[in-house]
Amino acid sequence: MPQNGPSDSAEIFDRALRRKRRDRAARRYEGFLRDHMLEGVADRLAHVKRSFHDVLDLGSFGGGFELPGARITRIDAGSGFAAQAGGIHADEDRHPFPEASFDLVVSVGVLDQVNDVPGALALARRALRPDGLFLGAFLGAGTLATLRSAFLQAEGERPVARFHPQIDVRAAGDLLTRAGFALPVSDVEPLTVRYSSLFSLLGDLRGMAATNLLPGTPPLTRGALARATEAFSDRADPDGKTAERFEIVYLIGWAPDASQPKPARRGSAVASLAEELKSKN
Template sequence: MDQPAELFDRQLLRRRRARTRDALVEADFLLREAADGIGDRLSTVARSFPLAVDFGAHSGLVGEALRASGKVETVVATESDVPLLMRQGGLRVACDEEFPPFAEGSLDLVASGLSLQWVNDLPGALVQIRRALKPDGLFLAAMLGGQTLRDLRQALLDAEAEITGGAAPRVAPMIEIRDMGALLQRAGFALPVADAETLTVRYGNPINLLRDLRHMGWTNALNARSRRPLRRDVLARALELYAGSASDEDGKVRARFDIVYASGWAPHESQQKPLRPGSARMRLADALGVEERPAGEKTGR
């Protein structure tokens, strides 16, 4: 079978995470937003979870939300950056998000905040997570997707093409809601749900946006990236184009972040299942109070 294309340079991502672990707190607003969103979605679930994993924990904000929910007894944090992991309390496991080390059917809940968008084989990671869940175990995740950083992506492409005659990718592609739902089904999750929330952040200068991305450790790590540093004239032109397309009347620029939330359950016989075709006890026409007609038959005006 063909191996999935490796979109990201995972070693480069780890090195950048390591360099920015002390600066992460200066730009953790997206992580906090994702943790709050996961906490909100967990609050609607009327059950408890003895053992949960904060998968790709960063600084532990999702784990804090799980504990604060009152629905989780024990939280295990996982991180590929060991020094960052060691700053967190409780149980900890050092691992790569592409290779979860948990035994089949061993977890009640897996929650992940803004980590899974950087794996090269997302369908494979979802399958491994589903297998690690006990029957009727819950998966909750938040990922950047949709139109995240669309203005920055376009400005960089246009500026480089204008000045050099070509352009290399500098902003990662983002997953769409419909694709997330399909991936959950493909991975074998029951009752899959995907939705999104948009967060608009305003900056006094586009450079401040680039600084935040650097502090997050989320600068360009695409395998297809150019190995040459971005030229200063290209950057200056990109910032000019960005300011022109995403500025408000007060001169501040907007940055769009779409957070795609995903949830699904490990299959269990107690879960609701769709009815078999033809098993309905009432005709749709009767329920709607209309006359039933054969398919293709037109009614008068």
């Protein structure tokens, strides 16, 4: 369960601030980006010709992931989202589920904000029954490149760390292996969204609980914000809208089981997630 005390000083993200931001977003949630990820997860899951009966939705927001005929347990680090989903208030890297509780774990839109990603994946793997499936999606390296560039320009020679460390697709696959998953595969899909202003983008980020969670970040000065707004507008297309890029990383891994094929030689995998899923049919 989430701890009520201050965040560990060694942690990347402020857990208390994350809960606060998620509770704020729960009141006026902007879910278009997660909806896109959910569609991608559903497309990949459709390639698996088997039934799942006990499902963990790891970082559920207010719900959204559905699987007919399955019992879905939902958890979220925000109490508001957990209540909306009829789920459990818990952090993804500290959840309480015992070993072999589920045959499917999905995590959509949260792993990029979890302090202990290897720990969260290891917990997910332990919560799966043998040959159970993990399927995840999150924002990876390269996301918000335009916004990052605008802020770096605005703050000049002394930029403040306002953007989260990001996981690239190759590192994501390595994290699955480290967590003990069999047949790990990672895939990336870019999504470009065009914004009329910097404030439209920042509004979407607030609405999806995706703003800065780094501890101790000083507030943005009025002058820096004005310069960032101008820098963002300077990158606009002729129609006045500026393109921002979101890099969605998809993950798949299986809880180890003797029935599974042996993995390919390291570095030889080039198949997409869809192809890997087809091999399980």
